[in-house]
Amino acid sequence: MRSIHPHKVELAQKRLFREALSLRGFVAGLLITAVITAAIILAQMYSLSVLIDAAFLNEWSASQYGHYVIILTGAVAVRAIMAWTDKWLGMKMSIHQKSRYRKWLLKKIHEIGPVRLKEEKTGELIGLQLSGIEKLDDFYSLYIPAAIRMGAIPLIIFGVVMWVDWPSGLVFMITGPLIPIFMYLIGTKAGDKIREQWGTFRRMNAHFLDTIQGMDTLKLFGREKSAERSINNVSRMFRVTTMRVLKIAFLSGMILELAASVSTAVVAVEIGVRLIEGMVGFQIGLFVLLLAPEFYLPFRTFGSAHHAGMEGAEAGARLFELFDYAHSETQKGENNPEMVPHHPTLIEIKNLIFRYPGSEKYVLNGINLTLQTDEVHTLTGASGEGKTTLMNILSALIPYSNGKIDVKGKSLAKLDARRWKSQISYLSQFPHFFPGSIEDNIRLGCQNATEDQILEASRLAHAHSFISELPNGYKTVMGEDGLNLSGGERQRIALARTFLKKSPIYFLDEPGSSLNEELEVALMRSIKTLAKNRIIFILSHQLQTMMASDRISILSKGVITESEPPNKVFAARDAEVIVQGVY
Numbered sequence: 001m002r003s004i005h006p007h008k009v010e011l012a013q014k015r016l017f018r019e020a021l022s023l024r025g026f027v028a029g030l031l032i033t034a035v036i037t038a039a040i041i042l043a044q045m046y047s048l049s050v051l052i053d054a055a056f057l058n059e060w061s062a063s064q065y066g067h068y069v070i071i072l073t074g075a076v077a078v079r080a081i082m083a084w085t086d087k088w089l090g091m092k093m094s095i096h097q098k099s100r101y102r103k104w105l106l107k108k109i110h111e112i113g114p115v116r117l118k119e120e121k122t123g124e125l126i127g128l129q130l131s132g133i134e135k136l137d138d139f140y141s142l143y144i145p146a147a148i149r150m151g152a153i154p155l156i157i158f159g160v161v162m163w164v165d166w167p168s169g170l171v172f173m174i175t176g177p178l179i180p181i182f183m184y185l186i187g188t189k190a191g192d193k194i195r196e197q198w199g200t201f202r203r204m205n206a207h208f209l210d211t212i213q214g215m216d217t218l219k220l221f222g223r224e225k226s227a228e229r230s231i232n233n234v235s236r237m238f239r240v241t242t243m244r245v246l247k248i249a250f251l252s253g254m255i256l257e258l259a260a261s262v263s264t265a266v267v268a269v270e271i272g273v274r275l276i277e278g279m280v281g282f283q284i285g286l287f288v289l290l291l292a293p294e295f296y297l298p299f300r301t302f303g304s305a306h307h308a309g310m311e312g313a314e315a316g317a318r319l320f321e322l323f324d325y326a327h328s329e330t331q332k333g334e335n336n337p338e339m340v341p342h343h344p345t346l347i348e349i350k351n352l353i354f355r356y357p358g359s360e361k362y363v364l365n366g367i368n369l370t371l372q373t374d375e376v377h378t379l380t381g382a383s384g385e386g387k388t389t390l391m392n393i394l395s396a397l398i399p400y401s402n403g404k405i406d407v408k409g410k411s412l413a414k415l416d417a418r419r420w421k422s423q424i425s426y427l428s429q430f431p432h433f434f435p436g437s438i439e440d441n442i443r444l445g446c447q448n449a450t451e452d453q454i455l456e457a458s459r460l461a462h463a464h465s466f467i468s469e470l471p472n473g474y475k476t477v478m479g480e481d482g483l484n485l486s487g488g489e490r491q492r493i494a495l496a497r498t499f500l501k502k503s504p505i506y507f508l509d510e511p512g513s514s515l516n517e518e519l520e521v522a523l524m525r526s527i528k529t530l531a532k533n534r535i536i537f538i539l540s541h542q543l544q545t546m547m548a549s550d551r552i553s554i555l556s557k558g559v560i561t562e563s564e565p566p567n568k569v570f571a572a573r574d575a576e577v578i579v580q581g582v583y
């Protein structure tokens with residue numbers, strides 16, 4: 001479990017604050033609301049003090065009361081409207097900011113790419129996206145508005161009190177900052193606990209998702225009880241850490257209330273004494289006394305929003321870490337992306353050397369290979385030799401730095417990766433399906449394909465006959481990751497999707513792996529019809545696939561040991577040996 005450095009949380013808090021302040025419209029709106037609220041509080045308390053003063057000490061006519069009663073009720077109404085506006089602005093700001101972060105996160109996930117993404121726990125990322133960004137909600141809707149109110153309202157009240165009764169102003173000045181100081185002291189302690197809680201929360205998220213995804217495996221191996229126990233453990237830990245955080249939150253709430261009440265009491269005593277001595281008038285004394293709780297209120301609400309602020313900063317730190325990580329990953333080679341050659345017909349790989357970051361082993365150790373059009377080219381080799389790795393490098397899913405890959409004479413590393421990917425129809429070794437119908441899933445290959453094109457692609461993939469036999473045909477809804485279909489059926493739907501995207505380059509990772517021999521032969525017939533003017537590069541261990549290819553290359557120990565037509569390859573070796581991957 002990676003833990004986040006407190007310093008980073010602090011930086012994240014500053015960054016979140018800066019980003020909030022850059023939303024000028026919202027900040028100005030909140031500030032104006034706060035200033036109006038302060039003016040309203042003054043009017044409200046002033047008229048109240050005058051009314052009480054008059055009721056006790058003066059004899060006023062009804063019309064004289066009338067003015068102040070109108071001001072008082074007006075002030076109460078406007079204050080309610082201001083409170084509503086403040087909430088509304090905070091909420092709007094939070095929604096605006098959350099959707100901005102969500103978009104960023106999606107973009108970053110896209111930039112990191114599927115290969116690097118697998119290294120992170122998917123559960124962790126999903127948790128971060130869904131609940132992490134939600135945790136920013138309170139930061140923007142509570143913490144920032146509270147901070148703005150705290151910056152404006154007490155200052156205005158303080159100014160007026162200094163003007164009408166400066167000794168009380170001095171008491172305000174001394175007691176006011178006590179609350180934020182107490183808050184800061186408790187807050188730093190709470191920070192550690194919140195971090196701990198957030199860590200367990202993330203672990204629980206990742207753990208739960210991984211367990212659910214692997215439920216069938218766990219059941220088959222009779223491990224569901226132990227999985228249940230470990231989920232129990234993780235959730236118990238989450239409960240314990242949450243309770244710790246709550247304890248601190250309650251404690252700090254109590255201290256806040258106490259500090260505010262004591263401070264108000266000090267003001268009351270101070271005014272009382274001076275009233276007896278005749279140093280201050282009743283109405284002014286009452287006015288200042290009524291203002292005292294209003295002076296402390298913004299500190300109190302800020303204090304209780306502090307918890308939300310800390311949680312938001314913690315979530316923000318995680319989020320920014322991912323943003324920055326993705327940023328450093330994508331910077332390489334993007335300075336001057338060259339255009340992708342129109343209709344790439346030749347890919348030359350020269351002395352390509354590659355190892356995964358953090359790994360000692362060189363997966364590819366000097367690959368030399370040429371891919372050209374009008375040729376079905378199959379790469380074979382034992383499992384784990386690096387076939388998929390090579391295809392992912394060619395598809396710009398994994399960056400490379402050692403060796404050359406030229407596309408019609410232009411270096412792949414310098415090409416615009418997005419445009420390059422748009423030239424490739426890629427069949428993954430483990431195709432993924434999304435919630436929706438079979439048609440939706442095929443259509444991912446080409447969003448604006450016509451129904452005829454979908455049928456054509458499905459026929460080519462030998463998927464049409466089984467799909468049309470389903471009760472709902474192409475409208476059949478695919479279950480979670482297509483699990484309501486057989487392995488071979490899923491494979492053919494994935495193939496149809498790949499074929500629908502009519503690209504000059506086809507990269508097919510194990511296209512026949514779940515198909516029986518008859519279907520494999522039929523599929524290769526289809527693939528051969530596509531070869532004209534196209535580069536077709538297949539990864540496979542299967543005999544029929546290799547036999548039907550125009551060229552077979554063998555990857556062994558990080559190098560291509562052979563690249564010849566099948567008859568030559570098979571003449572030199574026993575077919576069975578090649579299929580087994582033992583050379």
Ligand SMILES: Nc1ncnc2c1ncn2[C@@H]1O[C@H](COP(=O)(O)OP(=O)(O)OP(=O)(O)O)[C@@H](O)[C@H]1O
Nearest residue numbers: 115356359363382383384385386387388389390429
């Ligand atoms: N993301 C990764 N990080 C580190 N090592 C990896 C990663 N992906 C694969 N490897 C390692 O790289 C090697 C090559 O893997 P690759 O998936 O390219 O093999 P392959 O030839 O496609 O195998 P198969 O025929 O089983 O699909 C393996 O030893 C694998 O453990």
Ligand SMILES: [Mg+2]
Nearest residue numbers: 387388389429
């Ligand atoms: Mg593979």
